[in-house]
Amino acid sequence: MLSTMQDVPLLVTRILQHGMTIHGKSQVTTWTGEPEPHRRSFAEVGARAAQLASALRDELGVQQDDRVATLMWNNAEHVEAYFAIPCMGAVLHTLNLRLPPEQLVFIVNHAADRVVVANGTLLPLLVPLLPHLPTVEHVVVSGVGDRSGLEALAEERGFRVHDYEELLAGRPQTYDWPELDERQAAAMCYTSGTTGDPKGVVYSHRSIYLHSMQVNMTESMGLTDRDTTLVVVPQFHVNAWGLPHATFMTGINMLMPDRFLQPAPLAEMIEGEKPTHAAAVPTIWQGLLAEVTARPRDLSSMKQVTIGGSACPPALMRAYDELGVRLCHAWGMTETSPLGTMAHPPAGLTAEEEWPYRVTQGRFPAGVEARLIGPGGERLPWDGTSAGELEVRGTWIAAAYYNGVDAEPLRPEDKFSADGWLKTGDVGVISPDGFLTLTDRAKDVIKSGGEWISSQELENALMAHPEVAEAAVVAVPDDKWGERPLATVVLKEGASAGYTDLRAFLAQSIAKWQLPERWALIEAVPKTSVGKFDKKVIRQQYAEGVLDVTTLD
Template sequence: MLSTMQDGNLSIANLLRHGSRVHAASEVVTWTGTGSRRSTYAEVGREAARLANALRGLGITGDQRVGTFMWNNNEHLVAYMAIPAMGAVLHTLNIRLFPEQLTYIVNHAEDKVILVDGTLVPLLAKQVPTFETVEHIVVVNGDPATLEVPDGITVHAYADLLAGQPDTFDWPDVDERSAAAMCYTSGTTGNPKGVAYSHRSIWLHSMQVCSTESMGLRQSDRALVIVPQFHAMSWGLPYAAMMVGASMIMPDRFLQPEPLAKIIAAEKPTMAGAVPTIWQGLLAQLNAAPQDLAPLREAVVGGSACPPALMDAFDKLGVTIIHAWGMTETSPLGSVSRAPGGLDEETAHGYRVLQGRFPAGVRARLVGDDGEELPWDNEAVGELEVAGPWVAASYYNADPQDNAEKFHDGWLRTGDVGAITPDGFLRLTDRAKDVIKSGGEWISSVDLENEVMAHPAVAEAAVIGVPDEKWDERPLVAVVLKEGQTASADELRGFLADKVAKWQLPEHWTFITEVPKTSVGKFDKKRLRAQYADGGLDVSHVG
């Protein structure tokens, strides 16, 4: 092989060495509710060493799984670095999963140690007796005496466990293709599925996050990391920030609109990342209590489609929303929508509302119902499939049938339906399971939701297909009105009249107080369908 290059190891240990030394002064700020506590990357490096030494003492000697049941804070970042750097596997536990799903993923991953925030102890405690492999639980920023555990499990205080430990560690030279971290899907159908990220995939993904065509994270940034660290590895922001030296602002448990507004005012972030529901809540807060958001320049929005009306509202506040698409199986970065240069404002906006352009590390194709690949012409619609060095090739220890249904020929079947422009921008129209087939024609629930949410009285709207004797399916729109606002089904249908084809206009409407959400903040249409089937929705019929 003709090459003169060294074969450097893309390990989390080397990422930690770099960040804690080269960017030693960069900050990690954790919000406390009334103010902030601060640490530097140099201190993160030393605390990571102490945690690694402590975990060695608890029997973590290889690739055992260490779970975290934690908010976004300094200690969680330390765990992000220490656990994979020492050769173990970080397993971020979703605090919003149903209890039986939490039990399932802890036992399926065979977690040996779990770190839990003190405020989350009551939530974890209920499930501890169902854990089959856990031997130690470490309570962070809380009293371990509040946690009762069965025989065979030992409870520790984080501060006591780390006290007296050396602040250096002999980080092992692990295989960059070995597992560094695990994250489970949110389990909207069946049990959650495990994705094991390698050291190499995290490195390459972090480099892309820092790319100017992607999130564009840079050393001068102060990143408000709202997206949970248990949600697809916080979109890779912690590792990318360590790579370039961007400071991080962690909101801990203070994720409601009012405290988020206070964090922005106090800590002056320059960029942020969160799902659309967070930004919708923050927008309502800002409408009620206006404040200057500067120097916040960009907010990356993913997890579900961002309504164009939300983008427009933040444009007026001086914050550009950057639309992104991805999933747990893609680490999660799949595409980011930055408009090509040199375009007029209207044309650029047309790109911004798309799900984004694929980076060099993600190959994409559209596949039709017949299995044939479709052209990139922004017209042909099919299921999106992707492949690349930070895209999963299988689920961890999964049923062969689950892997066969999701992965084939080296491609991940995303379950998302859409089109791709000739210049590589993704335009999603729906999830495969959410597309409404009416009279042999397809109706995009996402398109309808975006149009309804453009009405000034509407806070949220979710669209599902419901059975229809004549047309097989018709759309049902579930609407959440803004506080103090009114609108009728007739008014909203009239609002749509010149925005969608006449045959797509919904006849079925229901007004609810909140759209049910999944554990990661997406609209839970499965629960909406169940509520409709059970007669739990008060449905109006118009038109």
């Protein structure tokens, strides 16, 4: 028996229409490096999104399902593209400007993008790629930047170049948005892919709509129209964790840093614009902390900072606690839109009692079902000690990759279970009350003598040492044990701790059999394009004998 409810699809279009009317006065503020940032109301962003959609359709010939790429920083124009492209029925493809050039070429060709909308400041990155991008017919340039190289190339290769503002000028400020199927593709994002080719995740209108509701819920970011969120996490990184959609859904003001992602301008924009919330990966907060330690700034407007992308060193959370800024752990991935968990402690605890919950990845919302699968494929209990691979299921979680599930070296069964759950590749435990603690990437777990050692637990323990700036631990082959941990450490400036000091420090919290024998001091931990530790590089350096390794008895 069916219900008598209206059959209304969940569309990004509804979010746009709602934001630009009910919350029309809310603002997207974009940092410009000038004394005054640029401010545009949601109503204006909505009107300009309509103009952009008209231009794409009437001038560039974009049709339903066409992929339109963006190579842009976080700014108002990128928000306009976020709404115009999906709402007209096309597919927004955000390009990660930190990917190596060959990967960018791969993903534009794989997605067969017809249009690229780019910030002028990113043309030095885009122009050298264009000769290798045969599907691109149009490049739309927004903002400052030298366009001469682009225009010369356009003539030679036969694509067209448009100025973003000229394209919009004079077009109607409304658009007859089509009524779409809620399962229609709205946006796509390729995983940064530390192994093999990047893989495309295609979000639907439905998944974005539901994810936006979740982002706004109190158990997630708890945003209201009284708040301003500093969106540091890039719009090319899993849709800036859903914030551009979530903000339009409830009228939260957005503060967009554009290309000014260095600690000094970030500190300046927080002090000047007083955001209540922010979202970024740990390395950003690490850098900001160093900045405000050297040159104190008032960060106290920030009530809640969502931190994700990789696990946050507890010492960093403590340091921000002292500044009156609460970092809140979240876990997710490109394949989960990304909101998977968020670490709000349960009620009625003291600050110290909250601590063990705050350092977990957090609890799952109702929209994310979770299970732990043991090494033998068995389902493990939520007992806080049984460690297994996390699998998740839900409306905003991927079931496949775009035209690429069978691309090497990935086989579909590596990422998706037979019954349709996503295999996250993360290993961890879940407490009886549903708090997830990830201990490692499945591929980073150290398998020593038939037992698992968590590389991440060792890293966190090391980074709690006052003289350690960063530490990464990887598995290296060992004749006797199969694998053993190698600790690579970046010391703070002027630090003098030796390996035996560090091992003694570790021994205070880590079981003896898990303590690393192999140690190396390094200049910096290699990072991926989105700021995660790139352990693949360390393993390779070790294999090639490039690292200066000391082995303790």
